Amino acid sequence: MKREMKMTEDVDHLIEVSGLKKTYQSGDTSVDAIRNMDFFIDDAEFVTIMGPSGSGKSTLLSIMGALNHPTMGKVLVDSLDIYALNAEQRADFRSDYIGFIFQSFQLIPYLTVLENVKLPMAVTGRKKKIQDQMAEDVIERVGLTAKAHRLPDQLSGGEQERVAIARAIVNKPPIILADEPTGNLDSKTAGDIMNLLQSLNRDGHTVIVVTHNPDMEAYAGRTIRVQDGECFT
Protein backbone atom coordinates (compact mmCIF):
# COMPACT_ATOMS: atom_id res chain seq x y z
CA MET A 1 0.00 0.00 0.00
CA LYS A 2 2.96 2.27 0.56
CA ARG A 3 3.24 4.90 -2.07
CA GLU A 4 5.80 7.48 -3.04
CA MET A 5 5.07 11.05 -2.14
CA LYS A 6 5.22 12.28 -5.71
CA MET A 7 2.03 11.51 -7.55
CA THR A 8 1.96 9.37 -10.61
CA GLU A 9 0.38 11.09 -13.61
CA ASP A 10 -2.50 8.75 -14.29
CA VAL A 11 -4.28 9.67 -11.04
CA ASP A 12 -6.36 12.81 -11.32
CA HIS A 13 -6.88 13.77 -7.70
CA LEU A 14 -5.26 12.62 -4.49
CA ILE A 15 -8.48 12.74 -2.48
CA GLU A 16 -11.95 12.46 -3.97
CA VAL A 17 -14.99 12.91 -1.74
CA SER A 18 -18.38 12.13 -3.29
CA GLY A 19 -21.94 12.03 -1.98
CA LEU A 20 -20.68 12.18 1.58
CA LYS A 21 -23.20 12.04 4.41
CA LYS A 22 -22.71 11.50 8.12
CA THR A 23 -25.59 11.24 10.56
CA TYR A 24 -25.07 10.91 14.31
CA GLN A 25 -27.77 9.00 16.11
CA SER A 26 -28.41 9.97 19.68
CA GLY A 27 -31.48 8.34 21.16
CA ASP A 28 -34.51 9.21 19.02
CA THR A 29 -32.96 12.24 17.42
CA SER A 30 -30.50 12.11 14.57
CA VAL A 31 -28.18 14.95 13.67
CA ASP A 32 -26.74 15.41 10.20
CA ALA A 33 -23.15 16.46 10.77
CA ILE A 34 -22.52 16.22 7.03
CA ARG A 35 -25.46 16.47 4.63
CA ASN A 36 -23.95 16.24 1.22
CA MET A 37 -20.39 16.93 0.24
CA ASP A 38 -18.50 16.49 -3.02
CA PHE A 39 -15.00 17.83 -3.55
CA PHE A 40 -11.47 16.81 -4.39
CA ILE A 41 -8.01 17.73 -3.24
CA ASP A 42 -4.98 17.41 -5.46
CA ASP A 43 -1.57 16.18 -4.59
CA ALA A 44 0.70 18.71 -2.86
CA GLU A 45 -2.12 21.16 -2.23
CA PHE A 46 -2.38 23.28 0.93
CA VAL A 47 -6.08 23.47 1.76
CA THR A 48 -7.82 25.05 4.73
CA ILE A 49 -11.29 23.87 5.68
CA MET A 50 -13.05 26.85 7.24
CA GLY A 51 -16.29 27.06 9.06
CA PRO A 52 -17.91 27.96 12.36
CA SER A 53 -17.90 25.44 15.17
CA GLY A 54 -20.50 22.72 14.74
CA SER A 55 -20.37 23.05 10.97
CA GLY A 56 -19.11 19.49 10.54
CA LYS A 57 -15.51 20.31 9.65
CA SER A 58 -13.91 18.12 12.32
CA THR A 59 -16.16 15.22 11.33
CA LEU A 60 -15.08 15.73 7.73
CA LEU A 61 -11.42 15.62 8.76
CA SER A 62 -11.87 12.38 10.71
CA ILE A 63 -13.67 10.82 7.72
CA MET A 64 -10.86 11.83 5.36
CA GLY A 65 -8.42 10.40 7.90
CA ALA A 66 -10.08 6.94 7.74
CA LEU A 67 -11.14 7.21 11.37
CA ASN A 68 -14.87 7.66 11.03
CA HIS A 69 -17.16 5.60 8.84
CA PRO A 70 -19.48 7.87 6.77
CA THR A 71 -23.19 7.10 6.67
CA MET A 72 -23.19 7.40 2.88
CA GLY A 73 -20.77 8.31 0.15
CA LYS A 74 -17.24 7.47 -0.77
CA VAL A 75 -13.77 8.69 0.02
CA LEU A 76 -11.11 7.72 -2.52
CA VAL A 77 -7.52 8.33 -1.61
CA ASP A 78 -5.05 7.58 -4.34
CA SER A 79 -8.00 5.82 -6.09
CA LEU A 80 -8.43 3.59 -3.05
CA ASP A 81 -11.92 3.36 -1.53
CA ILE A 82 -10.83 3.56 2.10
CA TYR A 83 -14.17 2.56 3.63
CA ALA A 84 -14.24 -0.62 1.57
CA LEU A 85 -11.25 -1.76 3.64
CA ASN A 86 -11.63 -3.62 6.91
CA ALA A 87 -10.66 -2.00 10.21
CA GLU A 88 -7.12 -3.43 10.33
CA GLN A 89 -6.47 -2.49 6.70
CA ARG A 90 -7.65 1.04 7.46
CA ALA A 91 -5.16 1.14 10.35
CA ASP A 92 -2.41 0.20 7.88
CA PHE A 93 -3.73 2.85 5.48
CA ARG A 94 -3.47 5.51 8.18
CA SER A 95 0.03 4.38 8.98
CA ASP A 96 1.08 4.69 5.33
CA TYR A 97 -0.86 7.77 4.15
CA ILE A 98 -1.92 10.01 6.99
CA GLY A 99 -0.13 12.20 9.49
CA PHE A 100 -2.52 13.59 12.10
CA ILE A 101 -1.98 16.81 14.02
CA PHE A 102 -4.63 16.94 16.73
CA GLN A 103 -6.21 19.82 18.51
CA SER A 104 -4.32 20.37 21.79
CA PHE A 105 -1.35 18.27 20.64
CA GLN A 106 -2.28 14.89 22.14
CA LEU A 107 1.17 13.68 23.06
CA ILE A 108 1.64 10.55 25.16
CA PRO A 109 2.54 11.97 28.59
CA TYR A 110 4.83 9.13 29.71
CA LEU A 111 6.98 9.10 26.59
CA THR A 112 9.82 11.53 25.84
CA VAL A 113 9.82 13.86 22.83
CA LEU A 114 11.97 11.40 20.89
CA GLU A 115 9.73 8.46 21.85
CA ASN A 116 6.55 10.37 20.97
CA VAL A 117 8.00 11.18 17.56
CA LYS A 118 9.04 7.56 17.00
CA LEU A 119 5.61 6.27 18.06
CA PRO A 120 4.15 5.88 14.53
CA MET A 121 7.19 3.81 13.58
CA ALA A 122 6.49 1.22 16.29
CA VAL A 123 4.28 -0.63 13.82
CA THR A 124 6.33 -0.13 10.65
CA GLY A 125 9.07 -2.66 11.35
CA ARG A 126 11.86 -0.23 10.61
CA LYS A 127 15.23 -0.93 12.22
CA LYS A 128 16.11 1.03 15.36
CA LYS A 129 19.00 2.83 13.66
CA ILE A 130 16.79 4.01 10.81
CA GLN A 131 14.04 5.00 13.24
CA ASP A 132 16.50 7.06 15.29
CA GLN A 133 17.84 8.77 12.17
CA MET A 134 14.37 9.60 10.83
CA ALA A 135 13.16 10.84 14.22
CA GLU A 136 16.25 12.98 14.78
CA ASP A 137 15.84 14.50 11.32
CA VAL A 138 12.28 15.64 11.93
CA ILE A 139 13.03 16.81 15.47
CA GLU A 140 15.82 18.92 14.04
CA ARG A 141 13.46 20.22 11.41
CA VAL A 142 10.99 21.44 14.06
CA GLY A 143 13.90 22.83 16.09
CA LEU A 144 13.65 20.67 19.23
CA THR A 145 16.93 18.71 19.12
CA ALA A 146 18.02 20.13 22.48
CA LYS A 147 14.82 18.96 24.16
CA ALA A 148 14.51 15.51 22.59
CA HIS A 149 14.71 13.69 25.93
CA ARG A 150 12.19 15.76 27.84
CA LEU A 151 8.69 14.66 28.72
CA PRO A 152 5.80 16.61 27.14
CA ASP A 153 4.81 18.41 30.35
CA GLN A 154 8.26 20.00 30.45
CA LEU A 155 7.59 21.80 27.15
CA SER A 156 5.68 24.97 26.23
CA GLY A 157 2.49 24.81 24.16
CA GLY A 158 4.29 25.84 20.97
CA GLU A 159 6.97 23.20 21.57
CA GLN A 160 4.36 20.51 22.15
CA GLU A 161 2.71 21.49 18.87
CA ARG A 162 6.07 21.05 17.13
CA VAL A 163 6.43 17.58 18.64
CA ALA A 164 2.94 16.76 17.35
CA ILE A 165 3.98 17.94 13.88
CA ALA A 166 7.23 15.97 14.01
CA ARG A 167 5.23 12.88 14.97
CA ALA A 168 2.80 13.48 12.09
CA ILE A 169 5.55 13.69 9.44
CA VAL A 170 8.09 11.16 10.71
CA ASN A 171 6.70 8.33 8.56
CA LYS A 172 6.75 10.71 5.53
CA PRO A 173 3.00 10.35 4.88
CA PRO A 174 1.73 12.05 1.70
CA ILE A 175 -1.21 13.65 3.57
CA ILE A 176 -1.06 15.79 6.71
CA LEU A 177 -4.39 16.43 8.45
CA ALA A 178 -4.40 19.13 11.12
CA ASP A 179 -7.36 19.90 13.38
CA GLU A 180 -7.19 23.47 14.72
CA PRO A 181 -3.40 23.26 15.06
CA THR A 182 -3.16 26.84 16.29
CA GLY A 183 -6.23 26.89 18.49
CA ASN A 184 -4.30 26.87 21.76
CA LEU A 185 -1.39 29.07 20.70
CA ASP A 186 -0.68 32.82 20.78
CA SER A 187 -0.68 34.53 17.38
CA LYS A 188 3.11 34.66 17.02
CA THR A 189 3.56 30.96 17.76
CA ALA A 190 0.53 30.21 15.56
CA GLY A 191 2.23 32.04 12.70
CA ASP A 192 5.45 30.00 13.23
CA ILE A 193 3.46 26.78 13.10
CA MET A 194 1.64 27.80 9.90
CA ASN A 195 5.02 28.66 8.33
CA LEU A 196 6.27 25.21 9.28
CA LEU A 197 3.20 23.59 7.69
CA GLN A 198 3.76 25.74 4.60
CA SER A 199 7.34 24.53 4.29
CA LEU A 200 6.17 20.91 4.64
CA ASN A 201 3.74 21.59 1.80
CA ARG A 202 6.60 22.93 -0.32
CA ASP A 203 8.41 19.61 0.31
CA GLY A 204 5.50 17.81 -1.36
CA HIS A 205 3.16 16.92 1.54
CA THR A 206 -0.51 17.55 0.94
CA VAL A 207 -1.59 19.66 3.92
CA ILE A 208 -5.22 19.97 5.01
CA VAL A 209 -5.94 22.26 7.95
CA VAL A 210 -9.29 22.57 9.71
CA THR A 211 -9.72 25.95 11.38
CA HIS A 212 -12.22 28.63 12.23
CA ASN A 213 -9.53 31.32 12.23
CA PRO A 214 -9.70 33.44 9.03
CA ASP A 215 -6.05 34.52 9.49
CA MET A 216 -4.97 31.04 8.49
CA GLU A 217 -6.43 31.37 5.00
CA ALA A 218 -3.44 33.47 3.96
CA TYR A 219 -1.11 30.48 4.25
CA ALA A 220 -3.23 28.11 2.17
CA GLY A 221 -3.51 27.76 -1.58
CA ARG A 222 -7.23 27.09 -1.43
CA THR A 223 -10.06 27.17 1.09
CA ILE A 224 -13.05 24.86 1.37
CA ARG A 225 -15.85 26.51 3.31
CA VAL A 226 -18.17 24.37 5.37
CA GLN A 227 -21.50 25.44 6.74
CA ASP A 228 -24.40 23.35 8.09
CA GLY A 229 -22.90 20.13 6.81
CA GLU A 230 -22.38 21.33 3.27
CA CYS A 231 -19.29 22.60 1.54
CA PHE A 232 -18.54 25.43 -0.84
CA THR A 233 -15.23 25.33 -2.67
Place this chain on the structure above:
Amino acid sequence: MKLHNISFGNISRRKGRMLFLVLGLVIGISTVVTLLSMTDSMTRDIEQKLNQFGANIVMVPKTENLALSYGGIDVGGVNYSARELDEAKLADIKTIKNSKNLSIVAPKILGSVTVNEKKVLLMGVLFEEEIALKTWWHKSEGVFPQKENEVMLGAEVASQFGLKAKEAIFISGEVFTVAAILNPTGASEDNAVIAELGAAQKLLGKEGKISMVEISAFCQGCPISELTLQIAEKFPEAKVTAMKQAVMSKMQSIEMFQSFSFGVSIIVILIGSLLVFVTMMGSVNERTREIGIFRAIGFRQSHVMQIILLEALLLGIIGGLLGFVLGNLIAWGLIPIVIKDSTFAGINLPLGVVSILMAVALSLLASLYPAFKAGNMDPSEALRAL
Protein backbone atom coordinates in the same frame (compact mmCIF):
# COMPACT_ATOMS: atom_id res chain seq x y z
CA MET B 1 10.61 2.11 18.86
CA LYS B 2 8.74 -1.11 19.38
CA LEU B 3 5.41 -1.77 21.08
CA HIS B 4 7.14 -2.97 24.24
CA ASN B 5 8.86 0.42 24.59
CA ILE B 6 5.40 1.92 25.08
CA SER B 7 4.52 -0.61 27.81
CA PHE B 8 7.88 -0.16 29.53
CA GLY B 9 7.53 3.62 29.33
CA ASN B 10 4.08 3.52 30.87
CA ILE B 11 5.12 1.23 33.73
CA SER B 12 8.45 2.86 34.52
CA ARG B 13 7.23 6.47 34.38
CA ARG B 14 3.94 6.00 36.23
CA LYS B 15 5.18 3.94 39.15
CA GLY B 16 2.56 5.09 41.64
CA ARG B 17 -0.33 4.15 39.39
CA MET B 18 1.29 0.84 38.49
CA LEU B 19 1.79 -0.09 42.15
CA PHE B 20 -1.93 0.39 42.65
CA LEU B 21 -2.60 -1.87 39.67
CA VAL B 22 -0.25 -4.47 41.12
CA LEU B 23 -1.91 -4.35 44.54
CA GLY B 24 -4.50 -7.04 43.79
CA LEU B 25 -1.81 -9.44 42.67
CA VAL B 26 0.40 -8.67 45.67
CA ILE B 27 -2.46 -9.32 48.10
CA GLY B 28 -3.40 -12.59 46.40
CA ILE B 29 0.09 -13.99 46.03
CA SER B 30 1.33 -12.93 49.47
CA THR B 31 -1.66 -14.59 51.13
CA VAL B 32 -1.01 -17.85 49.32
CA VAL B 33 2.70 -17.72 50.13
CA THR B 34 2.01 -16.97 53.80
CA LEU B 35 -0.47 -19.81 54.15
CA LEU B 36 1.78 -22.29 52.34
CA SER B 37 4.77 -21.29 54.48
CA MET B 38 2.66 -21.75 57.58
CA THR B 39 1.47 -25.22 56.58
CA ASP B 40 5.04 -26.10 55.72
CA SER B 41 6.28 -24.99 59.13
CA MET B 42 3.47 -26.86 60.86
CA THR B 43 4.30 -30.06 59.03
CA ARG B 44 7.96 -29.74 59.92
CA ASP B 45 6.98 -29.08 63.49
CA ILE B 46 4.83 -32.19 63.60
CA GLU B 47 7.58 -34.19 61.96
CA GLN B 48 9.95 -33.25 64.75
CA LYS B 49 7.39 -33.96 67.44
CA LEU B 50 6.52 -37.32 65.91
CA ASN B 51 10.12 -38.39 66.20
CA GLN B 52 9.83 -37.71 69.90
CA PHE B 53 6.76 -39.94 70.09
CA GLY B 54 8.90 -42.96 69.31
CA ALA B 55 8.07 -45.69 66.91
CA ASN B 56 4.98 -45.52 64.77
CA ILE B 57 5.53 -48.74 62.84
CA VAL B 58 6.32 -52.08 64.45
CA MET B 59 7.51 -55.14 62.57
CA VAL B 60 7.30 -58.55 64.25
CA PRO B 61 7.51 -62.11 62.91
CA LYS B 62 4.18 -63.57 61.87
CA THR B 63 2.80 -65.84 64.50
CA GLU B 64 -0.17 -68.14 64.85
CA ASN B 65 -0.81 -67.07 68.43
CA LEU B 66 -2.83 -64.12 69.57
CA ALA B 67 -1.19 -61.89 72.11
CA LEU B 68 -2.36 -62.44 75.66
CA SER B 69 -1.39 -59.13 77.13
CA TYR B 70 -2.95 -55.74 77.53
CA GLY B 71 -1.37 -52.59 78.89
CA GLY B 72 1.71 -54.48 80.06
CA ILE B 73 -0.26 -57.11 82.02
CA ASP B 74 0.48 -60.62 80.82
CA VAL B 75 -2.10 -63.34 81.20
CA GLY B 76 0.09 -66.15 79.94
CA GLY B 77 1.04 -67.30 76.50
CA VAL B 78 4.37 -67.96 74.89
CA ASN B 79 6.01 -64.64 74.76
CA TYR B 80 9.69 -65.53 74.54
CA SER B 81 9.45 -68.45 72.20
CA ALA B 82 8.48 -66.31 69.26
CA ARG B 83 9.96 -66.86 65.83
CA GLU B 84 12.64 -64.49 64.59
CA LEU B 85 13.48 -62.35 61.60
CA ASP B 86 16.81 -62.34 59.76
CA GLU B 87 19.01 -59.41 60.67
CA ALA B 88 20.76 -59.53 57.30
CA LYS B 89 17.48 -59.10 55.43
CA LEU B 90 16.67 -55.94 57.35
CA ALA B 91 18.88 -53.94 55.00
CA ASP B 92 16.12 -54.44 52.39
CA ILE B 93 14.05 -51.87 54.20
CA LYS B 94 16.22 -49.20 52.56
CA THR B 95 14.94 -50.31 49.15
CA ILE B 96 11.28 -49.39 49.67
CA LYS B 97 9.95 -46.53 47.57
CA ASN B 98 9.64 -44.04 50.42
CA SER B 99 12.81 -45.13 52.23
CA LYS B 100 13.83 -41.51 52.80
CA ASN B 101 10.80 -41.11 55.05
CA LEU B 102 12.17 -43.69 57.50
CA SER B 103 13.95 -41.70 60.14
CA ILE B 104 14.86 -44.44 62.65
CA VAL B 105 14.98 -48.22 62.21
CA ALA B 106 15.66 -49.94 65.57
CA PRO B 107 15.95 -53.76 65.49
CA LYS B 108 16.05 -55.70 68.74
CA ILE B 109 16.41 -59.25 70.02
CA LEU B 110 14.49 -60.45 73.05
CA GLY B 111 15.06 -63.47 75.19
CA SER B 112 15.40 -64.65 78.73
CA VAL B 113 18.71 -65.01 80.55
CA THR B 114 19.72 -65.95 84.06
CA VAL B 115 21.09 -63.44 86.55
CA ASN B 116 21.73 -64.66 90.08
CA GLU B 117 19.63 -67.72 89.27
CA LYS B 118 16.65 -65.58 88.35
CA LYS B 119 15.19 -65.36 84.88
CA VAL B 120 15.40 -61.86 83.43
CA LEU B 121 14.32 -60.35 80.15
CA LEU B 122 17.31 -59.53 77.95
CA MET B 123 16.87 -56.93 75.26
CA GLY B 124 19.58 -56.53 72.63
CA VAL B 125 19.47 -53.20 70.85
CA LEU B 126 21.52 -50.88 68.65
CA PHE B 127 22.03 -48.21 71.29
CA GLU B 128 22.45 -45.37 68.82
CA GLU B 129 19.09 -46.05 67.14
CA GLU B 130 17.31 -46.96 70.34
CA ILE B 131 18.32 -43.83 72.24
CA ALA B 132 17.28 -41.64 69.29
CA LEU B 133 13.92 -43.43 69.23
CA LYS B 134 13.21 -43.50 72.98
CA THR B 135 13.62 -39.88 73.81
CA TRP B 136 11.99 -40.56 77.19
CA TRP B 137 14.88 -42.78 78.29
CA HIS B 138 16.85 -41.02 80.98
CA LYS B 139 19.60 -42.71 82.92
CA SER B 140 19.74 -42.16 86.65
CA GLU B 141 23.47 -42.87 86.80
CA GLY B 142 26.43 -43.79 84.57
CA VAL B 143 26.74 -43.29 80.80
CA PHE B 144 24.97 -45.10 77.97
CA PRO B 145 26.89 -48.30 77.06
CA GLN B 146 29.69 -47.84 74.52
CA LYS B 147 31.17 -51.35 74.38
CA GLU B 148 30.00 -54.90 73.74
CA ASN B 149 30.57 -55.91 77.37
CA GLU B 150 28.56 -53.09 78.88
CA VAL B 151 24.86 -53.24 79.69
CA MET B 152 22.18 -50.93 80.91
CA LEU B 153 19.67 -52.00 83.55
CA GLY B 154 16.01 -51.18 83.87
CA ALA B 155 15.08 -49.53 87.17
CA GLU B 156 13.28 -52.63 88.48
CA VAL B 157 16.16 -54.99 87.65
CA ALA B 158 18.72 -52.68 89.27
CA SER B 159 16.80 -52.42 92.52
CA GLN B 160 16.00 -56.18 92.71
CA PHE B 161 19.65 -57.10 92.34
CA GLY B 162 20.95 -54.03 94.23
CA LEU B 163 23.25 -53.09 91.37
CA LYS B 164 24.85 -49.73 90.71
CA ALA B 165 26.72 -48.25 87.76
CA LYS B 166 30.27 -49.59 87.10
CA GLU B 167 29.55 -52.77 89.03
CA ALA B 168 29.87 -56.18 87.46
CA ILE B 169 26.93 -58.39 86.55
CA PHE B 170 26.97 -62.06 85.56
CA ILE B 171 24.57 -62.84 82.80
CA SER B 172 24.20 -66.53 81.94
CA GLY B 173 27.71 -67.03 83.25
CA GLU B 174 29.38 -64.16 81.40
CA VAL B 175 30.63 -61.00 83.04
CA PHE B 176 29.38 -57.54 81.98
CA THR B 177 29.79 -54.04 83.39
CA VAL B 178 26.73 -52.01 84.30
CA ALA B 179 27.28 -48.81 82.34
CA ALA B 180 24.03 -47.10 83.24
CA ILE B 181 20.76 -47.51 85.04
CA LEU B 182 17.54 -46.21 83.55
CA ASN B 183 14.99 -44.14 85.39
CA PRO B 184 11.66 -45.91 85.71
CA THR B 185 9.66 -45.60 82.48
CA GLY B 186 6.60 -47.61 83.41
CA ALA B 187 7.15 -49.77 80.34
CA SER B 188 8.71 -53.19 79.69
CA GLU B 189 12.29 -51.93 79.82
CA ASP B 190 12.02 -51.44 83.61
CA ASN B 191 12.29 -55.22 83.91
CA ALA B 192 14.95 -55.72 81.27
CA VAL B 193 18.69 -55.94 80.96
CA ILE B 194 19.59 -54.01 77.87
CA ALA B 195 22.71 -55.02 75.96
CA GLU B 196 24.28 -54.34 72.61
CA LEU B 197 22.48 -56.30 69.86
CA GLY B 198 25.49 -58.44 68.90
CA ALA B 199 26.32 -59.39 72.48
CA ALA B 200 22.71 -60.25 73.26
CA GLN B 201 22.40 -62.44 70.13
CA LYS B 202 25.50 -64.36 71.27
CA LEU B 203 24.17 -64.80 74.83
CA LEU B 204 20.84 -66.08 73.52
CA GLY B 205 22.46 -68.21 70.85
CA LYS B 206 20.49 -66.37 68.18
CA GLU B 207 23.25 -64.89 66.03
CA GLY B 208 21.92 -62.95 63.06
CA LYS B 209 18.33 -63.01 64.37
CA ILE B 210 16.04 -60.26 65.53
CA SER B 211 12.75 -60.47 67.37
CA MET B 212 11.20 -57.18 66.32
CA VAL B 213 11.90 -53.88 64.66
CA GLU B 214 10.58 -50.55 65.79
CA ILE B 215 10.45 -47.95 63.06
CA SER B 216 9.94 -44.20 63.26
CA ALA B 217 8.69 -42.86 59.97
CA PHE B 218 7.13 -39.71 58.74
CA CYS B 219 5.77 -38.95 55.35
CA GLN B 220 4.19 -35.65 54.32
CA GLY B 221 2.73 -36.72 51.01
CA CYS B 222 1.81 -40.31 51.78
CA PRO B 223 -0.25 -41.78 54.60
CA ILE B 224 1.58 -43.97 57.10
CA SER B 225 -0.48 -46.97 56.00
CA GLU B 226 1.10 -46.65 52.56
CA LEU B 227 4.57 -46.90 54.13
CA THR B 228 3.43 -49.90 56.14
CA LEU B 229 2.28 -51.62 52.97
CA GLN B 230 5.60 -50.93 51.26
CA ILE B 231 7.50 -52.49 54.18
CA ALA B 232 5.15 -55.46 54.39
CA GLU B 233 5.75 -56.19 50.71
CA LYS B 234 9.49 -56.47 51.34
CA PHE B 235 9.08 -58.69 54.40
CA PRO B 236 6.38 -61.24 53.68
CA GLU B 237 7.37 -63.27 56.75
CA ALA B 238 6.77 -60.33 59.07
CA LYS B 239 3.71 -58.62 60.40
CA VAL B 240 3.97 -54.86 59.96
CA THR B 241 1.64 -52.75 62.03
CA ALA B 242 1.18 -49.01 62.01
CA MET B 243 0.54 -47.35 65.33
CA LYS B 244 -1.89 -45.08 63.72
CA GLN B 245 -3.52 -43.06 66.43
CA ALA B 246 -0.80 -40.53 67.08
CA VAL B 247 0.07 -39.84 63.47
CA MET B 248 -3.48 -39.89 62.24
CA SER B 249 -4.80 -37.29 64.62
CA LYS B 250 -1.83 -35.00 64.01
CA MET B 251 -2.06 -35.42 60.27
CA GLN B 252 -5.76 -34.84 60.36
CA SER B 253 -5.37 -31.45 61.96
CA ILE B 254 -2.73 -30.50 59.40
CA GLU B 255 -4.92 -31.70 56.57
CA MET B 256 -7.76 -29.63 57.91
CA PHE B 257 -5.54 -26.58 58.02
CA GLN B 258 -4.34 -27.37 54.52
CA SER B 259 -7.85 -27.47 53.10
CA PHE B 260 -8.66 -24.32 55.01
CA SER B 261 -5.58 -22.60 53.53
CA PHE B 262 -6.54 -23.85 50.11
CA GLY B 263 -10.03 -22.41 50.42
CA VAL B 264 -8.79 -19.08 51.71
CA SER B 265 -6.18 -18.95 48.93
CA ILE B 266 -8.80 -19.47 46.25
CA ILE B 267 -11.02 -16.74 47.65
CA VAL B 268 -8.16 -14.28 47.99
CA ILE B 269 -6.90 -15.09 44.50
CA LEU B 270 -10.40 -14.54 43.13
CA ILE B 271 -10.65 -11.20 44.88
CA GLY B 272 -7.17 -10.30 43.69
CA SER B 273 -8.02 -11.12 40.08
CA LEU B 274 -11.20 -9.12 40.34
CA LEU B 275 -9.18 -6.19 41.61
CA VAL B 276 -6.77 -6.55 38.69
CA PHE B 277 -9.70 -6.75 36.29
CA VAL B 278 -11.36 -3.64 37.70
CA THR B 279 -8.19 -1.58 37.82
CA MET B 280 -7.14 -2.73 34.34
CA MET B 281 -10.59 -1.85 33.04
CA GLY B 282 -10.33 1.55 34.72
CA SER B 283 -6.89 2.06 33.26
CA VAL B 284 -8.17 1.26 29.77
CA ASN B 285 -11.08 3.68 30.15
CA GLU B 286 -8.74 6.33 31.45
CA ARG B 287 -6.51 5.81 28.44
CA THR B 288 -9.31 6.11 25.90
CA ARG B 289 -7.72 9.26 24.49
CA GLU B 290 -4.32 7.61 24.31
CA ILE B 291 -5.73 4.56 22.58
CA GLY B 292 -7.48 6.89 20.12
CA ILE B 293 -4.12 8.43 19.28
CA PHE B 294 -2.51 5.03 18.82
CA ARG B 295 -5.28 4.00 16.46
CA ALA B 296 -5.16 7.31 14.57
CA ILE B 297 -1.46 7.05 13.86
CA GLY B 298 -1.90 3.61 12.36
CA PHE B 299 -1.81 1.06 15.20
CA ARG B 300 -3.94 -1.99 14.51
CA GLN B 301 -6.41 -3.35 17.06
CA SER B 302 -3.99 -6.17 17.71
CA HIS B 303 -1.18 -3.70 18.38
CA VAL B 304 -3.22 -1.96 21.06
CA MET B 305 -4.09 -5.32 22.63
CA GLN B 306 -0.42 -6.25 22.60
CA ILE B 307 0.48 -3.09 24.50
CA ILE B 308 -2.14 -3.76 27.20
CA LEU B 309 -1.29 -7.46 27.55
CA LEU B 310 2.42 -6.73 27.67
CA GLU B 311 1.77 -4.35 30.53
CA ALA B 312 -0.29 -7.07 32.23
CA LEU B 313 2.63 -9.46 31.81
CA LEU B 314 5.10 -7.02 33.34
CA LEU B 315 2.69 -6.21 36.17
CA GLY B 316 2.26 -9.95 36.76
CA ILE B 317 6.01 -10.41 37.14
CA ILE B 318 6.29 -7.41 39.47
CA GLY B 319 3.19 -8.45 41.45
CA GLY B 320 4.41 -12.04 41.77
CA LEU B 321 7.82 -10.95 43.02
CA LEU B 322 6.47 -8.41 45.49
CA GLY B 323 3.79 -10.84 46.68
CA PHE B 324 6.36 -13.57 47.24
CA VAL B 325 8.65 -11.26 49.22
CA LEU B 326 5.77 -9.85 51.27
CA GLY B 327 4.30 -13.32 51.89
CA ASN B 328 7.63 -14.57 53.23
CA LEU B 329 7.98 -11.52 55.44
CA ILE B 330 4.50 -12.03 56.87
CA ALA B 331 5.11 -15.74 57.43
CA TRP B 332 8.44 -14.96 59.09
CA GLY B 333 6.76 -12.53 61.47
CA LEU B 334 3.57 -14.49 62.01
CA ILE B 335 4.62 -18.12 62.43
CA PRO B 336 6.35 -17.76 65.84
CA ILE B 337 3.20 -16.00 67.09
CA VAL B 338 0.59 -18.34 65.63
CA ILE B 339 2.31 -21.71 66.06
CA LYS B 340 3.89 -22.24 69.43
CA ASP B 341 7.60 -23.12 69.47
CA SER B 342 7.77 -22.99 65.68
CA THR B 343 9.98 -20.92 63.43
CA PHE B 344 9.83 -19.80 59.80
CA ALA B 345 10.94 -22.73 57.67
CA GLY B 346 12.94 -20.59 55.23
CA ILE B 347 12.44 -19.21 51.74
CA ASN B 348 11.18 -21.76 49.25
CA LEU B 349 12.57 -20.72 45.86
CA PRO B 350 10.49 -23.08 43.69
CA LEU B 351 7.44 -21.54 45.36
CA GLY B 352 8.80 -18.17 44.23
CA VAL B 353 8.86 -19.32 40.63
CA VAL B 354 5.34 -20.69 40.97
CA SER B 355 4.19 -17.39 42.55
CA ILE B 356 5.47 -15.38 39.61
CA LEU B 357 3.97 -17.74 37.05
CA MET B 358 0.66 -17.67 38.88
CA ALA B 359 0.66 -13.86 39.10
CA VAL B 360 1.47 -13.59 35.38
CA ALA B 361 -1.32 -16.01 34.48
CA LEU B 362 -3.82 -14.17 36.67
CA SER B 363 -2.80 -10.77 35.39
CA LEU B 364 -3.05 -11.86 31.76
CA LEU B 365 -6.37 -13.57 32.33
CA ALA B 366 -7.86 -10.59 34.15
CA SER B 367 -6.58 -8.24 31.42
CA LEU B 368 -7.89 -10.21 28.44
CA TYR B 369 -11.24 -8.48 28.32
CA PRO B 370 -9.89 -4.97 29.03
CA ALA B 371 -7.31 -5.50 26.26
CA PHE B 372 -10.01 -6.72 23.90
CA LYS B 373 -12.12 -3.70 24.75
CA ALA B 374 -9.18 -1.35 24.18
CA GLY B 375 -8.43 -2.90 20.81
CA ASN B 376 -12.02 -2.65 19.70
CA MET B 377 -12.47 0.95 20.72
CA ASP B 378 -13.82 2.97 17.81
CA PRO B 379 -11.02 5.42 17.06
CA SER B 380 -13.42 8.23 16.21
CA GLU B 381 -15.26 7.67 19.51
CA ALA B 382 -11.96 7.55 21.33
CA LEU B 383 -10.85 10.77 19.67
CA ARG B 384 -14.06 12.52 20.55
CA ALA B 385 -12.76 12.39 24.11
CA LEU B 386 -9.99 14.69 22.89
